[in-house]
Amino acid sequence: MASPENALMQEASQMKDHTLPxxxxxxxxxxxxxxxxxxxxxxxxxxxxxxxxxxxxxxxxxxxxxxxxxxxxxxxxxxxxxxxxxxxxxxxxxxxxxxxxxxxxxxxxxxxxxxxxxxxxxELSKKGSLYDLMKQNIGLPEPQAAKLVAQLAKALKHIHGKNILHRDINPENILIGSDGEVKVSGFIWSKPMVDGHCSGLCGLLDYLAPEMLNGAENYDTMIDVWCLGVLTFELLAGKAPFEDDMLMTQKRIKNLDMEVPSSVSAEATDLIHKILVLDPRKRLSLEEIQQHPWILMHN
Incomplete structure (x- = not known):
């Protein structure tokens, strides 16, 4: 589980719900x-x-x-x-x-x-963060995980449509609304793109894309897609795919050294392998993620 060092908000699930008239x-x-x-x-x-x-x-x-x-x-x-x-x-x-x-x-x-x-x-999140949910349930049921991933893909598509890279997608920066829906937050490292690109190193180590680790001066929306792939793995496996000490985590990310647990379905495993690709040009787009069989099966 990625550490909660840069979590921005965790709400109590008992908070009273006020509908806005x-x-x-x-x-x-x-x-x-x-x-x-x-x-x-x-x-x-x-x-x-x-x-x-x-x-x-x-x-x-x-x-x-x-x-x-x-x-x-x-x-x-x-x-x-x-x-x-x-x-x-x-x-x-x-x-x-x-x-x-x-x-x-x-x-x-x-x-x-x-x-x-x-x-x-x-906005007051009603049910805490995704990190809280994952601590309570080590490995979410696939139907629930697929719904969350689908919602995140939609949110990221909206964010990218505003010419913004989030650059810090991780469980601590995703909150849960009153109906169980995800709410993306934690925009402190978000940045407008220039000609479709950004630069700079930021985010949780477990979630850093290889091109960012390798010092790419310009990267694009695929770094957020990579984070979504890492999150999909962690939702299902209960831990981040490259989790290790600092140096080993960097090495494992750069070498794509991961193993999807056998408990994860073939369809979900296929999605993970098609997102977590070293070459950002070969990763699935957000649109392709939304149309993947595993997502459609549970949404």
Missing amino acids: PTTEPSQRFSKDLNLGMFEVNQFRTLAKGKFSRIYHAKDRETGLEYALKTMRKTDLILGRVEEQARGSFKIQSEMDHPNVLRVFGQFEGKYEDESYIYILM
Whole structure:
């Protein structure tokens, strides 16, 4: 199982579900300036802790609707040289409009105990992260896994259609909604493509594509497809395909040193082998993944 070091949010499954009435649609409610006084923030209900952020349960004082409030101390962001990425992640995520991408409703700044903070108001995931689900179930049933993979393929297609590479698809950055649907989050390393390409090394080691590890100056949407293949393997096998110590994991990725467990069906194994291909040009596209027999069989 990939470590949860860069998880951004894990929600409690018991959280009360509030349906948004038409009159309190967040895009209307939050068209005015946001401020911390609009919310009851439960500092004792920390949903997650990250290196540069904490996420709390927050309730709108006017409507009673519940949200996740991400808080980032500006000093930490500046010292970590990630302030630009933090601000950019909100801009990128706010442009997404898909049921399988976590919604963000606003970003604002404020002070708390003489410290300056950046706040991001987000959709409250109802059932935690995919990482949580995978910890509870080592190896998901194939029908359930196939549905999740299909939803992720749709979400990635939407993200790529906005000219964005996510670059950090992993179980910690995928949340579970009230109906069991996936919600892609964790856009801090996401980046607009230039002529269909990006550059730079980022993401969880277990999920890094070989071309990124090999120092490719330009890579494309196939790095997110690779991550989806790694995730498909982990959903079914209960562990990442190249999981090892740091140096061995890099070596195994570059050599495609993996073995799909015999407990995984032939159809699912076929999909994994057609996604986890060293040459990105030979990997299945997101459209081809959606049309693969294993996906169609369970959706």
